[in-house]
């Protein structure tokens with residue numbers, strides 16, 4: 235019995251044979267190289283354009299706070315600035331997508347973004363941990379962010395009854411959540427890691443400094459500069475931060491938690507080949523369909539599948555790469571999880587509520603190998 | 615104004631991006647910290663296969679000035695490539711003060727990306743990126759070097775630029791003592807060029823040679839190579855004379871041999887020193903672990919930068935010769951050797967320039 239299991243896992247991995255996975259990996263590598271070879275002026279120009287827009291929105295937003303009737307406009311402008319700064323600029327630049335430009339302003343080692351999480355902490359937790367161990371339950375700390383139950387494989391405990399509430403709080407204060415995520419609270423609670431000492435000491439030092447700076451400018455200096463409008467500016471900055479938090483949370487949760495996204499076990503992913511790594515990235519992410527504006531505002535993380543396959547390629551390339559990735563998925567009989575924002579959101583929301591309770595299966599990834607595709611066509 | 619822009623308050627308001635990221639939105643010549651420059655004019659010095667041009671630059675007010683002999687890192691975005699390349703160029707004009715104009719004199723190498731672009735295609739009005747002036751290859755004292763009684767410059771090809779800056783500084787600032795012009799002190803300027811046509815600053819050098827300023831100019835062309843015999847004839851006690859040497863490797867080798875370890879000889883190189891980490895005949899044992907990417911390679915003696923690139927990583931770099939620091943990375947543990955100096959180091963958590971550093975055993979690099 236055990237023998238058969240070993241044999242099947244050896245032969246097929248998520249419905250594909252090892253040879254098929256290798257050739258899948260080779261095709262994706264080829265796509266990657268082709269795109270990298272094509273990077274150039276349009277990509278640099280695009281980034282500069284987005285940065286220019288972001289700065290303009292920021293300056294306009296800050297200035298409009300001097301004009302109290304324009305408050306909603308000021309908040310909108312600042313929110314757009316913060317969303318662009320976090321998504322299309324910060325997230326992507328810090329992935330090293332624009333390092334090739336040789337411009338220190340867009341270099342992943344030097345860039346920092348307008349949010350609570352210090353660049354250096356986040357790059358370790360996100361670029362390295364999350365992108366390497368994507369969706370491996372127990373290893374990818376983005377699965378549930380240490381407080382949510384987002385996968386059936388996470389053992390149910392009564393505390394998870396609060397799942398929807400926690401999700402709501404995480405959404406509202408997302409930048410704070412992401413920032414303290416790096417302190418690895420679960421490890422601290424489990425007694426395996428001191429809160430502010432040891433490994434956490436440098437993380438905490440950077441965190442304190444960054445939080446101080448963010449609080450100082452958004453909640454002290456800019457409000458003070460508007461003199462009599464202190465409170466309205468303060469409220470405006472706070473609102474803009476919350477709006478940005480809600481938006482980024484939703485985009486990111488739609489990228490990893492809608493129904494049909496697969497998770498993995500540590501055993502399954504031991505000694506993974508490059509092809510298997512690609513496969514895991516594809517099965518572990520989901521896209522959002524939408525307009526060009528929607529892609530820009532989400533930092534092209536609406537193409538989460540492409541982002542996970544090619545995290546260091548400028549995100550503006552994902553839409554064109556998506557056409558090929560989707561075609562490759564079809565040929566290999568792999569699911570390509572995509573849907574509109576409302577659809578993906580609803581699916582995430584359902585999961586958050588369902589997994590608050592014990593038991594219960596959420597629909598698993600419909601993994602279908604080429605055989606299944608042939609069966610389908612025979613049946614048709 | 616610039617004091618306000620550099621203030622902590624403005625810095626806090628512009629956090630985390632920095633004031634310059636906002637200023638550049640309005641005018642590329644506004645800066646609080648960074649240095650940029652507008653090309654004011656471009657003057658062709660020589661034509662031919664490897665033409666030379668002098669660029670006059672107006673730096674931003676952030677430019678702190680330079681000492682004669684220093685170089686500056688120039689960052690250029692070449693149209694169509696969208697990448698910023700960084701190269702070092704010595705400053706050819708006399709010592710500058712804060713925000714003052716200065717010149718670079720650049721030879722266009724055949725396939726040289728930056729030099730060809732700056733000499734052949736750049737136009738006045740364009741903005742380039744700069745570092746502050748740097749380098750130790752300077753006049754020991756400035757402006758009038760009262761304690762140095764004799765100076766000797768030996769240069770070859772475009773290596774003339776830092777020496778030119780020094781001579782120009784001496785002449786401008788008055789190479790004199792107690793009101794007496796040059797007070798009998800002598801400067802010897804010995805330069806090697808491919809041909810008379812390739813000689814840059816020829817007119818100015820002729821003028822300097824003709825004037826009563828204590829500066830002897832000796833120009834050598836073509837196969838008139840450096841010889842110790844000739845140098846001895848020009849400056850009998852050259853080994854005890856403060857000497858600045860800058861030129862191609864062949865010249866440098868000959869002069870170094872003639873000076874036989876004299877501490878009076880100072881050198882500057884324009885070309886990467888040959889990257890050889892292992893001492894001749896020596897085998898290197900050990901692995902380089904790139905800790906961020908999880909890759910490990912066997913140390914080969916090549917620079918860590920090259921080894922990282924062979925392993926498929928794309929670390930940042932600029933000059934690839936140890937001057938710009940853009941390739942700096944943390945070596946967390948292990949022993950490395952500086953390719954230029956041969957110096958070994960096993961200090962943990964040390965910043966190393968990976969383009970001029972090789973593994974000398976097992977080491978971990980934050981890459």
Ligand SMILES: Cc1cc2nc3c(=O)[nH]c(=O)nc-3n(C[C@H](O)[C@H](O)[C@H](O)COP(=O)(O)OP(=O)(O)OC[C@H]3O[C@@H](n4cnc5c(N)ncnc54)[C@H](O)[C@@H]3O)c2cc1C
Pocket residue numbers: 685701702703704705719720721722723724725726727728729730772775776882883884885937
């Ligand atoms: C401290 C310092 C000061 C310098 N000052 C000056 C200066 O005042 N004027 C000046 O013209 N240059 C100067 N240089 C050299 C300059 O930095 C560049 O190396 C040179 O201009 C070539 O760069 P590139 O981008 O055009 O060529 P690259 O694109 O880097 O190289 C293209 C080709 O040219 C070859 N090459 C690169 N550099 C050289 C070189 N120096 N000599 C011969 N072949 C080369 C390469 O091997 C390659 O085949 C200085 C260098 C240093 C380190």
Ligand code: FES
Pocket residue numbers: 930931932933934935936937938939940941942967968969970
């Ligand atoms: S690349 Fe310039 S110091 Fe290494």
